[in-house]
Amino acid sequence: xxxxxxxTTEGQNGGSGGVSETGGEIDPxxxxxLRNKLESVATxxxxxxxxxxxxxxxxxxxxxxxxxxxxxGRMVAQAEHIPVHLGAMPDAVDxxxxxxxxxxxxxxxxxxxxxxxxxxxxxxxxxxxxxxxVIGFAVSRAHHADVGGSAPGSMPPGAQEIYEEGLRLPxxxxxxxxxxxxxxxxxxxxxxxTPDEREADLRAQRAAxxxxxxxxxxxxxxHGPTLLDAFDAVIDYSRERVETELDDLPDGTYRASDVLExxxxxxxxxxxxxxxxxxxxxxxxxxxGTADQVAGNLNAPLSVAKxxxxxxxxxxxxxxIPPNHGCYEPVSVSAPEGSVLNPEPxxxxxxxxxxxxxxxTDVTLAALARAVPEEVPAGSQGTMNNLIIGxxxxxxxxxxxxxxxxxxxxxxxxxxxxxxxxxxxLNTPVEAMETEYPLRLERYALRxxxxxxxxxxxxxxxxxxxxxETDATVSLLTExxxxxxxxxxxxxxxxxxVNLVDGEEVPAKASIDVEAGTTVxxxxxxxxxxGDPDERSRAASDADRRDGKVDDS
Numbered sequence: 086x087x088x089x090x091x092x093t094t095e096g097q098n099g100g101s102g103g104v105s106e107t108g109g110e111i112d113p114x115x116x117x118x119l120r121n122k123l124e125s126v127a128t129x130x131x132x133x134x135x136x137x138x139x140x141x142x143x144x145x146x147x148x149x150x151x152x153x154x155x156x157x158g159r160m161v162a163q164a165e166h167i168p169v170h171l172g173a174m175p176d177a178v179d180x181x182x183x184x185x186x187x188x189x190x191x192x193x194x195x196x197x198x199x200x201x202x203x204x205x206x207x208x209x210x211x212x213x214x215x216x217x218x219v220i221g222f223a224v225s226r227a228h229h230a231d232v233g234g235s236a237p238g239s240m241p242p243g244a245q246e247i248y249e250e251g252l253r254l255p256x257x258x259x260x261x262x263x264x265x266x267x268x269x270x271x272x273x274x275x276x277x278x279t280p281d282e283r284e285a286d287l288r289a290q291r292a293a294x295x296x297x298x299x300x301x302x303x304x305x306x307x308h309g310p311t312l313l314d315a316f317d318a319v320i321d322y323s324r325e326r327v328e329t330e331l332d333d334l335p336d337g338t339y340r341a342s343d344v345l346e347x348x349x350x351x352x353x354x355x356x357x358x359x360x361x362x363x364x365x366x367x368x369x370x371x372x373x374g375t376a377d378q379v380a381g382n383l384n385a386p387l388s389v390a391k392x393x394x395x396x397x398x399x400x401x402x403x404x405x406i407p408p409n410h411g412c413y414e415p416v417s418v419s420a421p422e423g424s425v426l427n428p429e430p431x432x433x434x435x436x437x438x439x440x441x442x443x444x445x446t447d448v449t450l451a452a453l454a455r456a457v458p459e460e461v462p463a464g465s466q467g468t469m470n471n472l473i474i475g476x477x478x479x480x481x482x483x484x485x486x487x488x489x490x491x492x493x494x495x496x497x498x499x500x501x502x503x504x505x506x507x508x509x510x511l512n513t514p515v516e517a518m519e520t521e522y523p524l525r526l527e528r529y530a531l532r533x534x535x536x537x538x539x540x541x542x543x544x545x546x547x548x549x550x551x552x553x554e555t556d557a558t559v560s561l562l563t564e565x566x567x568x569x570x571x572x573x574x575x576x577x578x579x580x581x582x583v584n585l586v587d588g589e590e591v592p593a594k595a596s597i598d599v600e601a602g603t604t605v606x607x608x609x610x611x612x613x614x615x616g617d618p619d620e621r622s623r624a625a626s627d628a629d630r631r632d633g634k635v636d637d638s
Contacts, residue, residue, distance in 0.1 A: 119304075119312060120322075128165075131151045134225055143227050145517045152171060153222070170206065172396060173200075190211070193257060205229050207226070207227060209259065209291060233278065240473050241596055242595055320410050323407045326403065331398075332366040341361075341454075346567055369417045369419075372424065372445075377424055378424060379425055382562075385428070387427045439486070463493045463573045464543075464573075464613040465505040466565060467505070469504075472549075473561075487609050490543050490611035493616075526551055529547070530548050534611075546610050548606065556601055585604075
């Protein structure tokens with residue numbers, strides 16, 4: 086935007102004269118250099134984690150995220166990884182702050198009621214203390230392929246309590262003042278099906294966090310206290326940029342609603358309702374009217390709902406704004422206690438992170454489309470299409486989320502076969518899947534005709550067909566199997582998804598014991614269309630005439 090503010094030099098407690106919390110001034114050029122260096126550290130953390138991991142879920146699909154926080158628990162820089170991980174990370178750091186972290190400490194946490202998202206996402210929070218004084222935290226979050234529970238992969242569709250979903254870790258010291266806590270390590274190993282893989286992936290997370298401390302120490306040696314001033318200044322800069330963007334949006338209250346298709350226990354629709362209020366440089370999103378928490382596992386901790394809202398605000402504002410705590414400050418999110426978006430223990434929540442987060446994204450975007458229709462696409466696939474295949478003996482656990490159609494945009498077709506919304510992973514390459522697991526990929530293709538027609542067409546879904554070459558358990562957590570991704574402005578809806586086992590349709594949420602040779606097919610939803618389909622035909626005819634392909638004589 087032409088009227089965007091210059092990077093601020095004012096710290097969190099600084100005065101109007103541009104003096105930061107530690108008393109130093111930062112010119113815009115120095116601030117930009119330091120901002121990029123901090124983001125490079127967060128990105129390098131991700132590279133270390135991905136290269137060091139053992140499980141295909143992390144090293145191939147890259148289902149992980151990394152970020153840097155200051156000593157007050159504010160995100161300073163992040164790698165561009167998984168939205169649902171990153172937006173919820175601050176809650177985990179807040180919990181660690183309550184534990185009086187010391188130099189050399191590494192905390193492990195996955196409890197969704199204590200700053201986590203769902204149990205497979207294990208977070209490591211390490212103190213950054215180059216001179217034996219904590220100046221910040223390195224944080225890595227990764228989806229581990231199994232953390233115990235009642236089904237391989239720790240995502241049982243029929244779970245009704247969190248105890249069924251796996252090992253639950255409050256924030257505890259995995260490393261205390263530099264010394265590994267062997268008791269916690271053994272506790273984790275004893276409660277998962279693939280202990281060697283889990284231990285190796287945790288080592289990769291620790292290595293990523295250690296690299297961050299090393300790099301931040303180098304920056305501190307190079308720049309001195311100016312580095313700490315930059316923590317404040319870059320957060321202030323992002324906040325001011327987001328506030329400027331929000332201030333340009335039309336004030337008002339905008340509403341939207343949608344449903345989840347059952348919770349794995351019943352098939353009853355679960356309403357999600359959002360009221361979005363834009364008031365100058367701030368936005369409030371209230372989920373009052375959303376369903377009460379449910380018996381199944383589609384409950385989502387409030388941190389997950391907040392993460393989805395933060396993602397949407399980022400999606401409708403300038404993508405060049407540095408992503409950090411400042412982007413969140415103008416945004417408030419609330420949901421009634423005891424609701425599906427703010428459940429009380431011991432609610433099952435594993436599907437809330439992967440599926441309910443997508444619906445929160447959908448309804449928040451739909452509400453904001455009433456304010457800024459030119460910024461919001463038609464409905465995208467709205468699901469992660471979770472497929473988990475594993476054996477109960479702990480020999481293997483395969484986890485995949487499968488892309489689908491992106492909704493058509495106001496001036497462009499939607500993208501085909503991509504991850505949308507709250508996920509940002511790659512797929513597992515065929516070679517890696519068939520090498521690591523007793524699985525054979527039979528078909529992987531775009532799904533013809535699945536995108537909704539319109540002046541601009543919705544993106545195509547995918548078909549992924551796998552043969553399971555040993556007896557195993559197949560678990561499915563999917564959505565948009567009966568409610569289609571919506572078209573807008575006269576565009577048609579995208580196709581709904583379909584799950585097949587040996588050619589027979591199975592429910593959106595199911596856990597099935599299968600024999601060797603069983604084939605599992607996932608046909609993912611397409612995106613909704615945008616605009617009247619007849620306008621596309623007319624536009625094509627006009628283009629043909631311009632190109633001389635039609636003789637008007």
